[in-house]
Amino acid sequence: MSSGNKKLVLLGVSGGIALYKSLEILREFTKKGFDVQVVMTSNAAKFVTPLSFSALSGHSVITDIFSSESGIQHIEIVKKSSLFLCAPATANLAGKLASGIADDALTTIALACTCPKVLVPAMNTNMWLNPIVQKNMEILSKSGYEVLPPVSGSLACGESGPGRMEEPENIISFCLDLLTPAKFFSGKTILITAGRTEEMIDSVRYISNRSSGKMGFAIARQAKAMGARVILIYGRTSLPPPNVDIGISVVSAEEMRNAVLNNFKNADIIIKSAAVSDYRPENVYSGKIKKTDEKINLALIRNPDILKELGRIKNNSQYLTGFAAETGDILNSAKLKLKDKKLDLIIANDISQKSIGFDSDENKITWIDKNNNIKSLPVLSKDRVAQEILKKIAKDLELH
Numbered sequence: 001m002s003s004g005n006k007k008l009v010l011l012g013v014s015g016g017i018a019l020y021k022s023l024e025i026l027r028e029f030t031k032k033g034f035d036v037q038v039v040m041t042s043n044a045a046k047f048v049t050p051l052s053f054s055a056l057s058g059h060s061v062i063t064d065i066f067s068s069e070s071g072i073q074h075i076e077i078v079k080k081s082s083l084f085l086c087a088p089a090t091a092n093l094a095g096k097l098a099s100g101i102a103d104d105a106l107t108t109i110a111l112a113c114t115c116p117k118v119l120v121p122a123m124n125t126n127m128w129l130n131p132i133v134q135k136n137m138e139i140l141s142k143s144g145y146e147v148l149p150p151v152s153g154s155l156a157c158g159e160s161g162p163g164r165m166e167e168p169e170n171i172i173s174f175c176l177d178l179l180t181p182a183k184f185f186s187g188k189t190i191l192i193t194a195g196r197t198e199e200m201i202d203s204v205r206y207i208s209n210r211s212s213g214k215m216g217f218a219i220a221r222q223a224k225a226m227g228a229r230v231i232l233i234y235g236r237t238s239l240p241p242p243n244v245d246i247g248i249s250v251v252s253a254e255e256m257r258n259a260v261l262n263n264f265k266n267a268d269i270i271i272k273s274a275a276v277s278d279y280r281p282e283n284v285y286s287g288k289i290k291k292t293d294e295k296i297n298l299a300l301i302r303n304p305d306i307l308k309e310l311g312r313i314k315n316n317s318q319y320l321t322g323f324a325a326e327t328g329d330i331l332n333s334a335k336l337k338l339k340d341k342k343l344d345l346i347i348a349n350d351i352s353q354k355s356i357g358f359d360s361d362e363n364k365i366t367w368i369d370k371n372n373n374i375k376s377l378p379v380l381s382k383d384r385v386a387q388e389i390l391k392k393i394a395k396d397l398e399l400h
């Protein structure tokens with residue numbers, strides 16, 4: 001299905017008035033050298049004939065999985081595709097995808113796809129704001145879909161509000177980032193810390209936190225994709241670490257500090273996403289503490305603040321990014337940390353919401369840079385958050 005070495009984009013089109021813009025999306029992809037296979041729902045075919053899409057893509061449009069021509073082909077197509085983009089995605093389509101229903105060509109192909117998937121909803125404002133639709137979007141985001149939320153504006157139904165499909169230009173640029181990340185960081189070294197530290201109490205017990213390492217690993221993965229040489233220093237995790245240039249596994253804050261200081265000089269950019277224990281037991285018992293006493297006191301002493309130390313010793317060309325896991329007055333605490341630790345950028349995440357942040361696949365962040373520019377992102381997959389953070393850094397360093 002894909003011609004030669006061209007990357008194959010699967011363009012799913014469902015039946016909403018916004019689908020006339022899908023022709024433009026298709027044209028842009030082909031202009032940029034991608035091969036596009038269109039899959040339409042039967043309702044979509046009532047708005048614009050498949051003929052228009054096949055004329056522009058050079059392939060017959062798949063509308064029926066059971067036709068002898070399409071048949072088992074869909075498995076071959078999904079294997080070859082680099083991206084599945086569904087634009088527009090109706091409430092009905094999103095509902096089916098969120099429930100795992102595969103009753104036509106588009107839903108069947110979507111379910112079989114393992115490549116990055118992007119969903120661009122478009123619908124009436126009240127439909128978009130309906131809690132069931134919102135819930136479905138949440139399910140889809142958590143299941144690996146990148147959801148590009150609709151924008152506000154006047155809608156075909158005469159109403160005004162969120163529901164308009166994102167503009168083709170933005171959809172294309174979002175997809176290109178996924179398909180061919182720009183190599184902003186070639187020639188640059190990025191040092192990333194990830195995960196949690198563990199501070200031993202005795203030989204089997206420790207003090208730690210719930211950080212999984214997913215955010216830091218996503219940053220390392222995306223930094224590599226953007227051309228950086230990556231040094232990743234990570235605490236204990238159950239996840240396989242991404243493929244980087246230098247990977248160093250550590251346990252305690254002290255070990256993390258040593259590894260960071262040993263590698264810091266070679267780094268152009270430092271991103272400290274690790275959740276470091278602020279305190280450690282003053283004495284580590286050798287062996288396992290027995291339960292002979294009714295009460296025991298555990299004296300804790302402060303761990304070195306690695307990030308603060310880096311802020312003190314970094315040179316002017318090194319770019320330092322910290323994270324701030326916060327509850328309460330998130331922005332203010334993050335601003336204080338930015339200043340106190342002499343950072344170029346701080347990424348604040350609200351960890352009071354259980355479903356996002358620590359140990360989840362998604363994150364909702366707000367960044368503040370040293371010029372007090374503040375930007376909040378919607379709930380996004382950690383890979384998307386990583387891309388956005390790295391693009392911000394590239395922009396600040398004029399690598400963009």
Ligand code: CTP
Binds near residue numbers: 275306323
């Ligand atoms: N950090 C660090 N060394 C420490 C503690 C934190 O390098 N001993 C770094 C983290 O990697 C993160 C940032 O500092 O980038 C913020 O961590 P956070 O725990 O949110 O803040 P703290 O500075 O520890 O302040 P507090 O716990 O008082 O909010």
